[in-house]
Amino acid sequence: MKRFLSAAVAFVILFCTISGEAFALVPEDVTELPVVIVPGYSASQMYYTAEDGSSEHVWGVVMSDIVTELLSRIADVGRGLRDLVWGNPESIAKTVGEGFIKLYGKLACNDDGSSMYNLSLYYSSAEETNSAVLMEKHPDGNFRHEIEIMSEVAQYVGNDMIFNFNCDFRMSAVDCAIALDTYIEDVLSYTGAQKVNIIAISHGGQVTATYLSLYGYKKQVNNAVLNVPAIGGAGLAYDVLKGDFDFDEKTLLQFVEYGLINETDYNWLVEAERLGFLDAVLNELQPYVLEILGNWESIWDFIPLQYYEEMKAQHLDPVENAALIASSDFFHYSVMPMFNTSLQSCNEEYDMHVSIIAGTDIPIVTGLKENSDGIITTASSTGALVAPYSKRFSDGYTAINCDNSYVSPAMTVDASTAYLPETTWFVEGLFHGMEFKDSYSASLLLILLLTDEIQDVYSNADFPRFHATTNAALSVFAQFNNSVEGYVSSGDTSLIITNLSKEYSMKVIAVTCNGMDIVFNLSGIKDLSVGESVCVPFSGNVPAVSKSYCNITITYILSGTPTFLNERKLNFTIDNGEAPCYELGEPYTDLNESYIGYIPDDLNVAFQDLGILRSMSILLNVITYLIKSLSLFTVQ
Numbered sequence: 001m002k003r004f005l006s007a008a009v010a011f012v013i014l015f016c017t018i019s020g021e022a023f024a025l026v027p028e029d030v031t032e033l034p035v036v037i038v039p040g041y042s043a044s045q046m047y048y049t050a051e052d053g054s055s056e057h058v059w060g061v062v063m064s065d066i067v068t069e070l071l072s073r074i075a076d077v078g079r080g081l082r083d084l085v086w087g088n089p090e091s092i093a094k095t096v097g098e099g100f101i102k103l104y105g106k107l108a109c110n111d112d113g114s115s116m117y118n119l120s121l122y123y124s125s126a127e128e129t130n131s132a133v134l135m136e137k138h139p140d141g142n143f144r145h146e147i148e149i150m151s152e153v154a155q156y157v158g159n160d161m162i163f164n165f166n167c168d169f170r171m172s173a174v175d176c177a178i179a180l181d182t183y184i185e186d187v188l189s190y191t192g193a194q195k196v197n198i199i200a201i202s203h204g205g206q207v208t209a210t211y212l213s214l215y216g217y218k219k220q221v222n223n224a225v226l227n228v229p230a231i232g233g234a235g236l237a238y239d240v241l242k243g244d245f246d247f248d249e250k251t252l253l254q255f256v257e258y259g260l261i262n263e264t265d266y267n268w269l270v271e272a273e274r275l276g277f278l279d280a281v282l283n284e285l286q287p288y289v290l291e292i293l294g295n296w297e298s299i300w301d302f303i304p305l306q307y308y309e310e311m312k313a314q315h316l317d318p319v320e321n322a323a324l325i326a327s328s329d330f331f332h333y334s335v336m337p338m339f340n341t342s343l344q345s346c347n348e349e350y351d352m353h354v355s356i357i358a359g360t361d362i363p364i365v366t367g368l369k370e371n372s373d374g375i376i377t378t379a380s381s382t383g384a385l386v387a388p389y390s391k392r393f394s395d396g397y398t399a400i401n402c403d404n405s406y407v408s409p410a411m412t413v414d415a416s417t418a419y420l421p422e423t424t425w426f427v428e429g430l431f432h433g434m435e436f437k438d439s440y441s442a443s444l445l446l447i448l449l450l451t452d453e454i455q456d457v458y459s460n461a462d463f464p465r466f467h468a469t470t471n472a473a474l475s476v477f478a479q480f481n482n483s484v485e486g487y488v489s490s491g492d493t494s495l496i497i498t499n500l501s502k503e504y505s506m507k508v509i510a511v512t513c514n515g516m517d518i519v520f521n522l523s524g525i526k527d528l529s530v531g532e533s534v535c536v537p538f539s540g541n542v543p544a545v546s547k548s549y550c551n552i553t554i555t556y557i558l559s560g561t562p563t564f565l566n567e568r569k570l571n572f573t574i575d576n577g578e579a580p581c582y583e584l585g586e587p588y589t590d591l592n593e594s595y596i597g598y599i600p601d602d603l604n605v606a607f608q609d610l611g612i613l614r615s616m617s618i619l620l621n622v623i624t625y626l627i628k629s630l631s632l633f634t635v636q
Contacts, residue, residue, distance in 0.1 A: 029451040030156045033222055034191045036163045038204030039145035044166035046119045048106050058106045058119055069099045089280040097288025109170055109295040112323035121166045126190040131162035146201060149436050156450055163187050172297035172327050177210035184220055198224040199449050205229020210335055213342035216350050224354045225448045227435045228373050231339060232380035237302035239366035241311045243286040245279045246367030255365060255374050257473045258431045263501055300328035304380050308332050343419045355423040355448045357441050358382045359430030360413055363389055371412055375432035383419035387412045387588055394589045395548040396582030408466045409486030410571035411549050422456040429469035438471045468570055472500045476554050476568050481535060489576040490542045494535040499528035507557040515550025516542060544577035555618055567618050
């Protein structure tokens with residue numbers, strides 16, 4: 001059954017329609033500067049040059065090569081899959097691992113972190129990597145980074161002003177930053193400009209943050225937008241080195257649904273079916289993967305500081321790997337600690353505007369239970385203090401360095417400790433690399449990159465510091481009518497509910513609040529058409545407290561979809577009076593998963609094993625709403 005479901009999921013995902021978000025800037029506001037895209041991990045293609053001068057493509061995934069390798073091992077693959085069905089992952093892992101080494105073995109590095117083979121980048125100069133030049137040479141889009149995002153950017157600045165930075169991504173963040181400095185000098189010389197704007201993604205965010213820390217004093221950057229950046233490392237890298245995968249299948253499918261903006265939920269398919277065989281295969285694959293990746297300096301720079309010494313002791317020899325250790329020690333103990341001051345100096349002293357957009361409140365898909373965007377922990381992306389995953393700061397918590405406006409509505413993030421507290425935006429539910437799949441983050445990205453309109457999180461009320469994702473895969477969004485998004489006070493009289501769908505009408509059938517004794521009145525509320533919003537009034541009083549958590553659960557029917565009945569929980573902080581006393585002895589509280597939190601643990605487990613946990617949550621929410629709504633009529 002599990003094998004069937006996994007195949008079914010893959011089939012469904014394969015044929016989903018991909019679509020993006022669009023946003024229009026005012027052309028007069030756009031800065032006339034070249035834009036440098038510093039891409040995510042492994043985006044730069046490389047080739048090998050042999051002693052006789054012949055060359056061989058080494059990196060840049062070529063599907064035909066993978067298919068050829070697969071067909072050459074088809075018998076082994078068949079045996080491996082057969083063994084996997086019977087619970088033995090070693091055979092398929094061996095087949096896949098050996099194929100991986102054959103295809104990508106020349107990416108391996110020596111014990112000191114240097115390249116084992118003579119590899120080169122295809123393109124490295126400003127002229128070679130200019131998007132207009134690349135479009136002439138490669139009309140298929142090859143060698144251009146983040147095409148979806150940069151096509152939107154090109155509408156404002158033109159492809160001749162977009163430059164695609166390449167680097168040997170295996171090398172250290174410092175080496176890549178040095179290469180970026182050289183590249184920016186080349187772009188300025190090529191264009192005659194005095195400054196560039198930078199858009200950096202994931203690993204590119206770590207490289208750019210390192211560049212800004214080392215070379216910010218040169219004042220050659222105007223705007224730098226670091227999107228879901230791996231500034232302080234990536235939780236995924238830790239899981240790879242640790243070799244103890246515990247795949248979160250539901251989160252993985254939500255990741256895919258989010259990226260495809262798929263309005264039909266398929267993640268419920270694995271609610272009961274635990275695809276644990278993935279963990280077993282990946283754990284068996286780890287030695288093959290580390291044979292290539294194990295000595296990459298960048299992999300070690302990706303290890304978050306709190307796990308670095310543990311992994312170093314487990315994998316590196318102090319003598320054989322001395323140079324590699326010295327390089328990564330320098331990054332962890334000399335570069336990482338200065339991110340707070342160096343990035344702030346760029347904004348305050350060097351006439352730049354550096355900003356960060358990060359995802360929150362998602363576990364790492366490979367098993368690490370930390371608040372993240374699915375790949376990179378929120379703490380690593382932003383420097384913020386973050387509560388343990390599935391917990392929040394207890395009521396009454398006060399931000400360490402500032403007031404309560406720095407604590408997220410879910411009370412899981414304290415932004416006051418971030419690298420850039422005033423220019424970091426946190427998007428709850430934003431998956432890694434999906435910033436252009438959310439209308440808020442896509443719009444914010446373009447404004448921050450191409451204009452000087454937004455200086456900080458207070459500049460534009462449409463872009464508050466904290467935001468719950470508005471990706472259409474989540475179907476519904478809500479905020480109170482007179483408060484900043486994510487907060488509620490006595491000044492609010494209704495909840496504004498929005499149908500995020502781009503295809504389907506929505507019927508809201510229940511709205512409940514956990515943490516406030518209020519009742520929503522849905523009588524007379526018609527079905528919501530695509531993109532439509534409605535104000536739902538409520539009765540009862542918002543408690544006269546502040547720094548206190550509550551949540552709203554909206555149960556709805558999305559007409560015409562196979563999984564039409566669903567719910568979304570949105571987090572809020574009450575900001576309406578004196579804060580309760582924060583107990584230092586109990587700094588964290590379990591995040592209440594709506595009314596399902598009141599079900600005994602043994603029943604919770606049983607419902608989960610049966611695959612009906614969410615169904616029971618929906619049922620309880622509807623029943624609770626119906627019971628509470630009776631008060632609307634009895635009072636009258």
